[in-house]
Amino acid sequence: MLNLKFDLKQIDQLSEDFNNSKKALKIIIPRVLRDHLRPLKRGLSSQIPRKTGAVRKSFGYFVKKKGDAIVAVFGFLRGKKISQETAIAANVLQHGSHVTPKTGKYLWIPLPTNIMRGNQPIVTPRELIDAGGFIQKSKLGNLLAFSKTEIGVIPLFLLKTSLTVAPRLVPFDARVESEIPAINKDIEETTTQVIEAGKAARARF
Numbered sequence: 001m002l003n004l005k006f007d008l009k010q011i012d013q014l015s016e017d018f019n020n021s022k023k024a025l026k027i028i029i030p031r032v033l034r035d036h037l038r039p040l041k042r043g044l045s046s047q048i049p050r051k052t053g054a055v056r057k058s059f060g061y062f063v064k065k066k067g068d069a070i071v072a073v074f075g076f077l078r079g080k081k082i083s084q085e086t087a088i089a090a091n092v093l094q095h096g097s098h099v100t101p102k103t104g105k106y107l108w109i110p111l112p113t114n115i116m117r118g119n120q121p122i123v124t125p126r127e128l129i130d131a132g133g134f135i136q137k138s139k140l141g142n143l144l145a146f147s148k149t150e151i152g153v154i155p156l157f158l159l160k161t162s163l164t165v166a167p168r169l170v171p172f173d174a175r176v177e178s179e180i181p182a183i184n185k186d187i188e189e190t191t192t193q194v195i196e197a198g199k200a201a202r203a204r205f
Contacts, residue, residue: 002074002172003071003073004071004072005072006029006069006070006071007069024191024194024195025070025187028190028194029070029187030070032190035186036179036182036183036186038061040179041059041061044170044171044175045059048093049093054082054083054089055090058082059076059077059090060077061073061075062077074172075172093170094167094170095167096165097164098164098165099163099165101161107159107162108125108145108157109159109163110122111144111155111158123147123156125145128145132148133156134146143159143160144157144158144159145157145158145159
């Protein structure tokens with residue numbers, strides 16, 4: 001996740017009029033951040049594999065006031081509505097992973113013929129073995145677990161002693177950082193407009 005923080009106590013370089021507009025800034029900064037982060041989220045979401053539905057849904061942003069600061073968080077979010085499995089999958093997507101068996105000698109990786117929605121196996125390794133399944137090397141040298149059925153022998157699992165998952169980086173850090181100058185400019189211009197509008201309104205009376 002990428003965190004952006006705008007501390008209103010540290011706006012020293014701004015003009016007196018600008019400093020006197022902190023109440024307006026508390027409204028302007030969140031609005032500007034949302035206006036910029038919303039299209040970034042739409043554009044980057046398309047780079048997350050569709051089959052990782054829960055991970056894709058966890059990608060987003062939020063903006064909130066925290067004391068004298070405005071805080072924005074952008075990326076794969078964590079929270080009560082996001083499961084631990086989804087958070088782990090998002091971390092693997094960003095950083096990759098090297099997996100070894102927790103028990104036994106092999107990782108049992110379900111093949112497409114044995115995967116239901118949610119990437120869960122239709123037949124578990126225990127169910128396969130109990131039903132008379134067997135393990136054999138393929139012509140390419142891969143170790144596979146097969147199921148005997150009425151229509152023939154079907155491969156259900158690929159067996160590996162370890163698995164390295166390469167990262168599929170979603171470049172949200174770089175995209176948000178490249179957007180910061182435009183965000184700052186938009187905040188300054190919008191605040192200036194509010195200041196000028198206020199001056200014009202006061203000049204009428």
